[in-house]
Amino acid sequence: MSDLGSRLGPQGRALLHGGESDYPKATPQELDFLINDLRFPKPGTTIQTVLGYLYNYIPYIKHEHNLRLVIASFLNNPLCFGHQAPPMEQNYLILEVFKLITDKKLKISQPTLTIRNYYEVILTELTNFVSFNPTANSWKILPILSGLFLSNELRDQLYTEVSYLDYGWFFSDWDNKAKSLFKKALGLSISPSHSDNIINLSLLSFAVIFKKTENVEEYSGQVPSSFIIPKLVELIILNPEDSSAVIFKFFHLDPRDTQSMDIIQKEISQKPVIKHINKLSFLLEAYFQTLKLDSSSFEIVMDSLLKILDFNRRLCHNTQSSLFNSKGSTLDANPVHSVFWRSLKSLLFSEIIIFQGILTRFFSASRPSFFNLFGRRDLGRFESQYKQIALKILHSLYYVHFVMLSIGQGGFDSYNFVYYLTSELAHNSGIGFENLTMSLIGDYREVNLYPDVINSDYIAASKVLFVLGLWENYLQSKKANQIFIKEKIFGLAMDLADDRKYKEGDVVEAAHSVVLFCFANSTTNNTHETFAYVRLLLGQFPSRLSSHQLNIAIETLGKKLLSNPVQYLDEGYKDSAEEFIAFIYTEAEKTIPGQSIDTKQVIQSEISDPVAGSIAPEYEFAKRTTAGTSREAIIQALINLIPYFPLTHFTSWLDRIWELVKSSTPEEAEYLITTLWKALSENMDMNRVELGVRWWYEMRGMPETVKEVPARKEARL
Template structure:
């Protein structure tokens, strides 16, 4: 069979005209390409067509032939079927045209100049759109997006290398293609188009939109923001097969390669687009309802995800570190969804901040009232995905911290919504949301994550509401968890301690405080680290010692003396020489605490990279900076030898160190008395413990005292105890 006979009618006509022959006589491969594009066989699919044009489009030598190939592709009956191909298949057009453009840009000897190639592409796209702007607009959007994805490579190879030849040309080309894109976008995002076209358009739009340089108003200023927001939410959170609900496949035991799915691949871009539309919404009741409805849809999505995951193999902490493709893909998707939602909520809350800049006293619309409701819904969304946050770690996660703390600030700024937060947190903490039975807490990672989220809410609440009746309820609930020895998750116990410590107000009950310290010593060292013990003891002791309650009929003069005696005997009776595993770190908080009040503990265990001789530093700085020179006795010539060890190694060392860290808070009336008693329990320790504890005592005296206590402590150290001579390591 001759080559001529293989061609279709149009191919033969073109061959007869000689229009496709780039060199030589007779039909060429390009003729077959045109025929395949215009009259595809039944076995030809979109991937085949894109493969053809990827092979030929960058290599065409004549402008006329490039025009024919592009026009034939645009009119191809397979490439653009409004009711046929789904948008994931049409998305491959974006990838293909990026690859085609990359290939054209990197050909060492272009068969058609770069300028001519770009010019022909632009002109053919314009002609195609103008021929039928309503039906053809959506078809050019993925092509333009694909080409624009190559702009970085284009500028590196051409614009930046030859500014005079290419800069003005590409500036003009970019302006024209941008104008065409925006025109087509407005004709594509309409109700008369099916969801496949709208989804492809939104995906293309998210790729093309430059979030840091442009406004969405430039693209769709005349379109309904509500329409675009609703369609984006639908694509992201309600599209079972192609959106974020692909997570259901994992729960059904089907491992999905999510990284190549278009929505997941460009999830951040889509969320940035949604963020921008939320940000520009006008301030009215219609916009408030729109925000509430869509945040509610996200909440429902998160709730279904959380509840579905609880009955899966992924509901275990070990799943986070499981290297199997199934677990790795699942957690990649979870993290992508969580990051994406944070981007969206950032837009919702940014709108609130921007609105307050132009706040008017006479404004009838109460945005603070509405945003308190929105903030509660955002917290619900975060609650159901807290297990994902814990897998990421929120340190440095600026987007999360922004939405979490701003939402809480909006809520806690109003007495009524603060009371509502109490009810919401108890609903979060109750059945059926969480199961507080110890076995459920030990094995159910998602259940435990929800409890930790509530602890975080309570920590924020207690910052300003320590004396409320609800604070007492928080204390009772947390104490029940801490006292439950069957709970084996130490992070949960530590976070619970963090909440309890914030429950102690200025009007602390001395009996309650001592009971809690008794619990701390019971949990040390098998559960709590030395650092955690010291932080807790110092935090409670600071409150009790700062406001002592005078006793009328008691063996103790006041509550300060009672507490000190209570903890002193615990230290005195601690067995020397019992080793513990060295540990550092604060309590694992359910959220970052802005400031920890246990300053002495933190300083005492703050290991520097290079140790310094503290006495030498004190000689240079303490007398000059803190007290007059003539108050201190003459410094002995022999320096005190400070050891390098700052972390306790025995249980006795840790208990006494906690007591030493209370010295900055000792009342002046009993300051020297308790310095003496501190030295007594130090001297009752073994030689190695004495050496370490003397060092730590001096560290607190030399670094953590105010002016009055510093003067008294220096006299006691140098004159009364003659510590420099008496407590050298060789004399212990």
């Protein structure tokens, strides 16, 4: 169109710059040049050039006839709508340009064709065009209608809301007619007779206007979901140039290259699928929910999940071997890093939407009417299918967990729904869950558990964290296999909890939680493992573990061991309970008084007189609820075991604890006495309460009137 200005003459140039000729007889002749270029583009003309003509002309057209001519000519443009459809990415621009044209038309202040006539003419032309040849022409109108629909918000702001009587009924009627036309055309456009370029353009045009409250099957008509779902999966993740797979282009960029951002903008960020990834995922979610509960539908779901799994695996492995594999990537000031992580977050969110659709289908089918419709054998088959589906989803989440860690799970309700539901379903799969988790953490090809790797490789650590999280949930399930726990989980978790080898704090803490659940849910007591773990805990306190974490851990172990002690025949102790209490007592006894947990500074370097003499009848309990020194924390851990002390040695152990309190600093003693009273007065059976209270008042001479002690705060290790 570069030479069009010279060919149009004065009136034509006026039209080119925003208006039409004031001479009606000359206008069609001038528009002929535009129409000629639309119908018979010269060599070198591109789709972008054609759409540029439309954007510069259509908003300023004054006469209905001229708008009809322009729209009709465009619909016959061989570049956009020839016998062989161009790549989807090029024709997608039709959608964006018609939104821009309509936005411009809605805002224009010059006297032009009325808004009513503008909408009426376009809808009439599109309707007639489809009617002329529905099979060949339907797909061509979809991006045009989608562009107009996307302007509805601006349209309603400027017209409907301002003057509902003038525009409300008109636009409501127009929307209904346009939506009906869109549905008719869409059903004819997403058929096997069309090329992938046409199908993809049609699905994208549909996705950008689809609302979750709508019935997706009303749009696609007789086209089965079994055909549409694979096409959507391919559009979202498989096509190397048009799908989310363009993200892999990040791995060929140098974040330090100043031209990288230009490449990202052109080859990644502006790609239609990337721009509308969430809308495409909502559409796919809706189609998954329409599938019947039969074997063919199950195959469609599993095939889709396998493709997503393969995509996530490749994405994870590529990221792991790239410059983006660092924990601080999400905070990196480098713009390439920032765009990369934003792209991954958007991708993760879209996948969660898809998984949610698959799982929601199961729930919608699990209502009472569903159980009345199918027999017990069918229900068993469906449950088996969903266990397999759950395992595949968890496997996919494993590979994108490094993205999840950068976001944070809190508040991400859709992710939590998918994660916890699939975890629960997977637990019921028995050997399937066990084999999956061991392959994810025990297979050297997936994760190298060598400490130097976990300490320096963010994505390797994220994989380990994901499996530890699965195990933590599994250990709280009634389906947990004791043999699997003992032979597989415990040893790995114990090793990962050792901070002398593993320095990644999140991994160490997660491993501790798994170990504690192993002890809590074990049906047997292994004193050797228990004491080994207590030594590990004490070695990490207070440098890594807080006083709360230490207390929770020791109480968990003590409760388990003291409730069912192992009897000794030739040991120095009567049983494992007595040995355990003595072990903690010895650790407390040798802990230096006054050593602050936070600063490692001594509160009071010299201890003068025993503390017991300073306890007056008017004694008030300490206001502190958290241990401030190492000695306080370890003695408190021993005090918390009092409810489980054997009755035969109950008061004698209280006497020994009292000696520990007396040999502490005054500040520590005040806190420990508070903790001691709390243990004696709460959460014990009647026999121990009677012994404890009598010891408190009669043997120690503590005051009969005491102030209420604040409840102890618990912390999860």
